[in-house]
Amino acid sequence: MAIPGNMLSPATESMDPTYTGWRPRLNCSLLSATGGRNGAKTLAVRSGAAGEAQAETVTGYPVVAGQVYQVFADASSATEPERIGIEWLDATYTPVGSVLWSLTTSAASASWHRVGVAGMAPVGAVRARIVLSSTAGGAAVPHYWENVYLGPPVRTTGNLYSFGTESSEIDASGWKSEVNATISRQAPPVSWAVDWYWAGGQVLAATVIAAGNAAIASVERPAVTPGAEYLGYAYLAPPTTTSAAWIELRFYDAAGAQITATRSALAAATTGFQRQRVSAVAPAAAASARLAVGVDGATAGQVLRLEQAVIAVAPVLQAGSVLPYAEASFEQGVAGWTTTAGVATLARSSPWGAYAYDGSYALTITSTTATASTIRSAKFQLPAGSGGLSFRLRYTATVTAGGWSSSRGIRWYDATGTDLGLTKFTDSGLPASGWWLLGTDQTSPAGATQAAVEWTFTATAANSVLRLDRVALWQALPVMTVEVREATASVTLTARELAVGALLRVTRVTSSGARTLVRGPAGLYDGTVVITSDLAVIEDYEAPLGVPVYYIVDIIDATTGAVESRTSSQATIPHQDRNWAWLKDPGNPQRNMLVMVQRAPDWQRPIEQSAYVVRGRRTKVVLSGRRQGLEGDLAIWTLSDDQRTSLHWLLDSGNVLLWQAAPGMGVSDTYVNVGQVGEERTDGTAMEQMRAWTLPLTEADIPVTTGVNGSAGRTWIDVLAEFATCSGLVATYDTCEDLLLDHRAR
Known part of the structure; x- marks a missing residue:
């Protein structure tokens, strides 16, 4: 690739x-x-x-x-x-x-x-x-x-740091020594995955000057938003597996004074590079943030190495979940989880990478006796108006010693913190091996504004050990919804609770039973697209006009090939005026436009033939190829200079287009190539804005590999982290569309 x-x-x-x-x-x-x-x-x-x-x-x-x-x-x-x-x-x-x-x-x-x-x-x-x-x-x-x-530099999408701080490929100036360390660059022979493009060949090295604690910090302090949760991470290579290496996320006020610092220690499995995460919510007065890394109790000459430093908005492990990242993924400890009853102890798994479903660590529950213990999270704020609604609790678990049974539930609270009770589901024993996805749906009582996750785990043998990870609690919504957008002649399909790591196939079905694969960023959703998020919002700009359609979403297990199918409700894109038709670029829907039709094509279907006259025979011998697709001229009008500019923009790429006419006009939706275009003034005067166009159309196959153009996850945060001034943008991008899609001039 x-x-x-x-x-x-x-x-x-x-x-x-x-x-x-x-x-x-x-x-x-x-x-x-x-x-x-x-x-x-x-x-x-x-x-x-x-x-x-x-x-x-x-x-x-x-x-x-x-x-x-x-x-x-x-x-x-x-x-x-x-x-x-x-x-x-x-x-x-x-x-x-x-x-x-x-x-x-x-x-x-x-x-x-x-x-x-x-x-x-x-x-x-x-x-x-x-x-x-x-x-x-x-x-x-x-x-x-x-x-x-x-x-251009390969940067982590969403990183608040500039490339010079994220990576050491340019120099080491993005970092400064804080305590007992010198900073340099090194080039160790590190084996990264062939498609891991964010790692360079040079890494940052913090060398301990004298025995004791050592630390370095980024010079750059990117801006943050109070109340937002942020995730910081970097690849750390400690001097030894017993070294007390750590990463810290710090927040500062507008005057540059440090407000808070959240530290996450690396439980090193090797002396190679291991990604360590740290997360925290920006406090009320926070204006900026930075990362620091260090090692405690080091000896002189020891080296802590660093690669790919990132501060970004914390990811949502499940769309709509009310749990912060630290409480859901256990990357920096047990967070707000406590044992409210019983002998079970809680700890983060160790070492790095030994047990994890998300990130590099999991919550470890150990019971020395065959008894029951109750585990409870901190309280989490629910969305407004949550009373009486259904919520879904889900987590992953694996038994690594002994045996367990569980009762999983949600404890509810009102605005004053008053306990409104526990709703729960009790099951049989947990499976003995492998990661299992477990959950329950519970309805919140009236007045509930907060909730805590509460489990009662019963060990069936002494010294039983259970690992939990990727905990989520969210309002249960339909797994499939469709919404028609008449202004863009499109249907928005929202698919929730997808299996991350599985493969996705999305099919549009018309009332006649015709089935067509739907287009996504990498081409058609044909069952080879890997699901990277539990939530997928798919905008279908190629759905037919005025015809009821529904969608089938197939979630395919990447290992076994087992298929889970879901079917949406129906949707119909209205089209009010038959004098207008859509011309659409499947890969660039931002260029789609309505055009006024002057005259539909008079179609021809050419064929390659060779005719031979045989002496003494009345009829010729004709050798024919296969009859080709439709060809004809579409005559349209544009009514203003803006429409004329938009049509040029649509036609400039030479891409295969989709022509959609109003239902009942005797024309099916057709993918076409547009030949040499004719543009004429309608009355001959210079100031007249209306134009008559002749578009020679040649029928084409649906573009299979064309993806919906975009730069996934790209926001102004990424632009500001890379460009200090607008002049840099002007020199790099020819158009605003190029800026949006990160298509650079050179």
Whole structure:
């Protein structure tokens, strides 16, 4: 799969089917090798003699001076370290300054590992070339490369930090020493997943100066909103598995004074990189936030390494859940959970990654005796008007020692905190192994404004251990709803409580029984799209006009192939005026528009034929191909300059369009290619805004791989974290649509 935003072609990125985008630069020859992860092939750079060997891209890629670009690749060699660089070029391909090199990896590694660097294109640079470098001990030594990227910095969507603080690919200036530490950059050979594009080749290193506690903090303090919950995280590599490494989320007021600090300790499983999370709600006076990381009780010379630092709005593990992230995922401890009765003890699982359904930790419940214990959360505020409504409690559980039975319920409170009682569901014993999704639906009493989750777990043997994770409590809503939007001639389908990690197929069904797959961001929802959230809002702009439709949502288990099907209610898109028709771009619905029809096409269906005259025979012999699709001219009007501009915008891409006429006009919804367009004034005067258009249409197949264009999750937060001024946007994006979709000019 191609790396998003890569300026390199897929073949130059992956070396598949071969390495034609690369050439020798110094002391080497190039060969195609196997064993790749981004495709089967890799590039082998074989040294001609002892010394440095370099390969480079054949072409230079367009860049804009003053903008930051990132390059990375995955490399493999059991005998030699490597580095990667960006060579800046002017219009004549003359180098501008020296090559921007990454640090050389600290050791050789036969495992695929990441090397990378980022920097600003200097004045005079209009192109950039990638250079791969390694130093061989002799002739004919191969060094393997693949998965190469050049483009804008790869940032975490929603990160409040700028790229320079999130990553250490440029320098270490985004961080400062707070206590007993020096800061530098290192390039250890770290093996990241082939599609984990947020990790570079250089990491931040905090070196302890003297025995004791050490800490560093970000220089940048991004703005936050009081009352919002934020999640901070980073990959930490501790000096030892027993090191007391931690990450801290701090909030500051408008004057820069620290208000609160929430710390989350790493229970290290290895000395490699492990993502540690910390979350907290911004207090009332909060104006900004920062992350700090450190290690307590360290010895002189020990090094804590850091990669991919993020502060973002905390994720919602279940749409509508009233539990904060800390209470639901147990990443930094047991939060507000307590044992209100019995002998059970509560703790966060250890070490990192040993037990988790979400994140890296789970709540661990241990009972030394075969008795019952009651576990209760803190109180959580319910949405206004919750009295008498149905709520759903859901969590995951796994038994890791002994045995358990459970009673799961919700305890309700009014606005004054008065206990309104417990509603619960009692079940039989919990399954003996594996993670299980458990839950109950309960109706809140009148006047309920707060709720707490309450479980009674009964151990069936001494020293029983139970792990819980991903707890959610939310108002139970229909799992499928549809809403018609007449202004955009679309249907919005909302699917709730989807199984994250399963595959999704969405089918539109008309009253005639015809079934069509619905389009999503990656193309049609055909059963290969992985579900990443329990909530999916799908906007169907290709539903027919004036015809009742309903939707079938299939949730497919990625392992077993088992299918859970759900069916929506019916919806009909009204279309009032038959003189108007829709022209739609399936991949860019923001360009869809209504046009006034002057004359529908007089269709033709061409066919390829060859006629042969046989001597002495009255009739010809005709050889025919298959009759082709419809062809004809659609005549329309635009009534204003704005409509004319919109139509040009719609037609400019040359994409396959969908033409939808009013029901009863004898024209089915048709996907079409539009040929050479004719635009004429209707009365010949210069000031007349009305135009007559002739659109030559050729019937086309439905675009299967075209996705609904967008940049998932992108908001102004991402823009502000990357661009300090509007001039930077003007230099990067040609149009507002390009800014919305993050389509950069270069």
